[in-house]
Amino acid sequence: MTDPRETGSELQPKWDANGLVTAIVTDARDGTPLMVAHMNADALAATLETGEATFWSRSRARLWKKGETSGHVLRVVEARVDCDQDAIWLRAEPAGPACHTGARSCFYRRIEGGRLVRVEG
Amino acid sequence: MTDPRETGSELQPKWDANGLVTAIVTDARDGTPLMVAHMNADALAATLETGEATFWSRSRARLWKKGETSGHVLRVVEARVDCDQDAIWLRAEPAGPACHTGARSCFYRRIEGGRLVRVEG
Numbered sequence: 001m002t003d004p005r006e007t008g009s010e011l012q013p014k015w016d017a018n019g020l021v022t023a024i025v026t027d028a029r030d031g032t033p034l035m036v037a038h039m040n041a042d043a044l045a046a047t048l049e050t051g052e053a054t055f056w057s058r059s060r061a062r063l064w065k066k067g068e069t070s071g072h073v074l075r076v077v078e079a080r081v082d083c084d085q086d087a088i089w090l091r092a093e094p095a096g097p098a099c100h101t102g103a104r105s106c107f108y109r110r111i112e113g114g115r116l117v118r119v120e121g
Numbered sequence: 122m123t124d125p126r127e128t129g130s131e132l133q134p135k136w137d138a139n140g141l142v143t144a145i146v147t148d149a150r151d152g153t154p155l156m157v158a159h160m161n162a163d164a165l166a167a168t169l170e171t172g173e174a175t176f177w178s179r180s181r182a183r184l185w186k187k188g189e190t191s192g193h194v195l196r197v198v199e200a201r202v203d204c205d206q207d208a209i210w211l212r213a214e215p216a217g218p219a220c221h222t223g224a225r226s227c228f229y230r231r232i233e234g235g236r237l238v239r240v241e242g
């Protein structure tokens with residue numbers, strides 16, 4: 001029952017069929033979830049090497065450093081991996097709004113009674 | 122440029138090719154990320170109806186109420202959706218460890234110098 005991937009000290013991401021893992025980013029200041037994106041091996045390597053969050057854009061099918069055009073980079077303070085290593089959690093300092101809509105966080109709407117209610121930004 | 126999915130009040134999840142969205146769960150008490158999982162339409166509906174986090178288990182290919190065997194249910198305090206509605210964020214009160222390994226959170230290892238270092242329970 002002891003899976004080295006779950007208990008060990010080796011970084012061994014469990015890539016999905018498309019070679020991706022899920023990445024969540026929280027604001028290192030107060031823990032607010034900012035965004036969810038995906039990483040392939042190159043994106044994870046770039047993130048760890050540069051300290052700036054880099055993802056794989058599924059829609060554009062290319063590596064995408066967050067903030068490459070907006071300047072709203074996410075400086076990584078800490079990176080963690082989950083038990084089965086198919087998700088990465090980045091604690092980051094955002095240089096600006098994390099959402100392309102201009103909201104601080106992509107999670108600006110609450111689900112209430114089956115509808116969405118804007119709660120910030 | 123105004124996408125109703127991003128700006129509107131209609132819950133309209135953007136299911137992926139497998140009919141899933143990503144779900145992240147944080148502890149409503151202090152914001153700690155607890156786990157990442159996936160939801161299909163039935164899982165999301167069950168979560169919203171029952172107030173207990175329910176996911177789609179990709180490995181077992183069935184609906185999976187978190188805590189159905191362990192009792193460690195996640196009582197949902199708030200559910201949010203992200204800008205393009207392909208991710209759900211649940212703020213929840215956990216009845217016990219969220220991770221099947223017994224850890225409070227699945228994110229119990231930090232990535233340091235390409236290796237993993239255990240940081241909690």
